[in-house]
Amino acid sequence: MKNTIERPLDVLNNAKGKEVLVQLKNNRQMVGTLLAFDMHINIAIDNAKEILGDEKKNLGLIFLKGDSVIFISPANVVD
Amino acid sequence: MKNTIERPLDVLNNAKGKEVLVQLKNNRQMVGTLLAFDMHINIAIDNAKEILGDEKKNLGLIFLKGDSVIFISPANVVD
Amino acid sequence: MKNTIERPLDVLNNAKGKEVLVQLKNNRQMVGTLLAFDMHINIAIDNAKEILGDEKKNLGLIFLKGDSVIFISPANVVD
Amino acid sequence: MKNTIERPLDVLNNAKGKEVLVQLKNNRQMVGTLLAFDMHINIAIDNAKEILGDEKKNLGLIFLKGDSVIFISPANVVD
Amino acid sequence: MKNTIERPLDVLNNAKGKEVLVQLKNNRQMVGTLLAFDMHINIAIDNAKEILGDEKKNLGLIFLKGDSVIFISPANVVD
Amino acid sequence: MKNTIERPLDVLNNAKGKEVLVQLKNNRQMVGTLLAFDMHINIAIDNAKEILGDEKKNLGLIFLKGDSVIFISPANVVD
Amino acid sequence: MKNTIERPLDVLNNAKGKEVLVQLKNNRQMVGTLLAFDMHINIAIDNAKEILGDEKKNLGLIFLKGDSVIFISPANVVD
Numbered sequence: 001m002k003n004t005i006e007r008p009l010d011v012l013n014n015a016k017g018k019e020v021l022v023q024l025k026n027n028r029q030m031v032g033t034l035l036a037f038d039m040h041i042n043i044a045i046d047n048a049k050e051i052l053g054d055e056k057k058n059l060g061l062i063f064l065k066g067d068s069v070i071f072i073s074p075a076n077v078v079d
Numbered sequence: 080m081k082n083t084i085e086r087p088l089d090v091l092n093n094a095k096g097k098e099v100l101v102q103l104k105n106n107r108q109m110v111g112t113l114l115a116f117d118m119h120i121n122i123a124i125d126n127a128k129e130i131l132g133d134e135k136k137n138l139g140l141i142f143l144k145g146d147s148v149i150f151i152s153p154a155n156v157v158d
Numbered sequence: 159m160k161n162t163i164e165r166p167l168d169v170l171n172n173a174k175g176k177e178v179l180v181q182l183k184n185n186r187q188m189v190g191t192l193l194a195f196d197m198h199i200n201i202a203i204d205n206a207k208e209i210l211g212d213e214k215k216n217l218g219l220i221f222l223k224g225d226s227v228i229f230i231s232p233a234n235v236v237d
Numbered sequence: 238m239k240n241t242i243e244r245p246l247d248v249l250n251n252a253k254g255k256e257v258l259v260q261l262k263n264n265r266q267m268v269g270t271l272l273a274f275d276m277h278i279n280i281a282i283d284n285a286k287e288i289l290g291d292e293k294k295n296l297g298l299i300f301l302k303g304d305s306v307i308f309i310s311p312a313n314v315v316d
Numbered sequence: 317m318k319n320t321i322e323r324p325l326d327v328l329n330n331a332k333g334k335e336v337l338v339q340l341k342n343n344r345q346m347v348g349t350l351l352a353f354d355m356h357i358n359i360a361i362d363n364a365k366e367i368l369g370d371e372k373k374n375l376g377l378i379f380l381k382g383d384s385v386i387f388i389s390p391a392n393v394v395d
Numbered sequence: 396m397k398n399t400i401e402r403p404l405d406v407l408n409n410a411k412g413k414e415v416l417v418q419l420k421n422n423r424q425m426v427g428t429l430l431a432f433d434m435h436i437n438i439a440i441d442n443a444k445e446i447l448g449d450e451k452k453n454l455g456l457i458f459l460k461g462d463s464v465i466f467i468s469p470a471n472v473v474d
Numbered sequence: 475m476k477n478t479i480e481r482p483l484d485v486l487n488n489a490k491g492k493e494v495l496v497q498l499k500n501n502r503q504m505v506g507t508l509l510a511f512d513m514h515i516n517i518a519i520d521n522a523k524e525i526l527g528d529e530k531k532n533l534g535l536i537f538l539k540g541d542s543v544i545f546i547s548p549a550n551v552v553d
Binding site: 182184186193194195196200201202204206217218219220221222223225226 | 242243244245246247248249258262278303304306307308309310311
């Protein structure tokens, strides 16, 4: 997969429709399916779950603003 | 619904006139009816209620500035 | 009134000359008459009063910078 | 005076040469004579005094950067 | 190597495909292979590991947003 | 001198080559000779001294980034 | 040397290839050889050492992002 990464946003392009972990500022974490993103790193996530310690809070479909994002990691899968 | 999400802002377009949960910085949360938004994610919400622990404070119609927004989630409904 | 809200700034347009509550960052709150606003959400407020717990401090006419604003709510009136 | 406020910056235009109170982030407050401002809300103040509890520290002429400003209030005078 | 550094981004250009240490705000640190970067210093890192005290948490491939970056240091190698 | 202040930056123009006090965010203070400034309020100061309580730390010539500046005050002199 | 400072960035131009002290936000300090800078004050430093109390941590070559910089001071030398 790493051969296809020419620009940082290619990581997100390749992750569309797949599970991602989103690390936000203030120690918030989300997991869910990446539906869309834009150049501000605003993202749409479906089946979003906020991770609160050992619990997950279901949020469903969310619009997440880019300026809260620290990093986005596609779920580890065998590739 | 997820088939119609091409861009992150489509989440907000689809939620116009519907109930949304807005997570703000500093642990503030609002619920209310999404009336309008712009590209700065400034939003107009009607029947806005600020969630303060177990209580809700009625705010009525509000203009909410985009730079305080972390995420916006349309209320979960059977679709 | 909600029928006339096409864009978020319409909330402020409709509130000109009326009482508003302005929530600022750092838990500051102001009330007063909205005289004018611009696209940075800089606002002019007359008869501004800063709410400090149970007390109000009269500030008269103020220029309030937009980057401190979290939300602006027109006073609830029967419409 | 409020009849002349079409835009927020008119508050500052009308206050040129007059005493103003400037509320800064981090609880700093300044008083002094407003000499000039620009669209970034950078301001020049003469006879500036920083208010520190019950004391005032004379700063004379200062250039104050706009991104520290929360609000600017012309001194209350009979108009 | 230092002869080839005409602009700051040349440090990152020279580090493509190599191990880097990324210091983030809020004391976060990442190590991994730099795949790509853009002018906002958004970066793609493969085999990313977050350093948490004495432990490392495997994150795999990540998109890291530039506004959290303090500095990026290519791993020290004999050159 | 105040007659010559048409714009806020005129305060800095008039202070070139003279002693200034620079108040920075996080309670840092610098004194020194203002050599140059630009529209971002980046400034060059010679014989810069950081004020740390009752002590001063000599820094010599420095480039100071504008986004840390709160205010700049030319030293009080009889004018 | 101060005769050659027309703009703030001239301080950095004159310091290329020389030792500099870089003060960062959050009390971080770096020393090292300034190789390059750009208009965002992103800088490349060789033989960078982070100063941690009485100790120095060798970082080698680093790319340092401009928005963490408070000031940059060329090392004091007899000029």
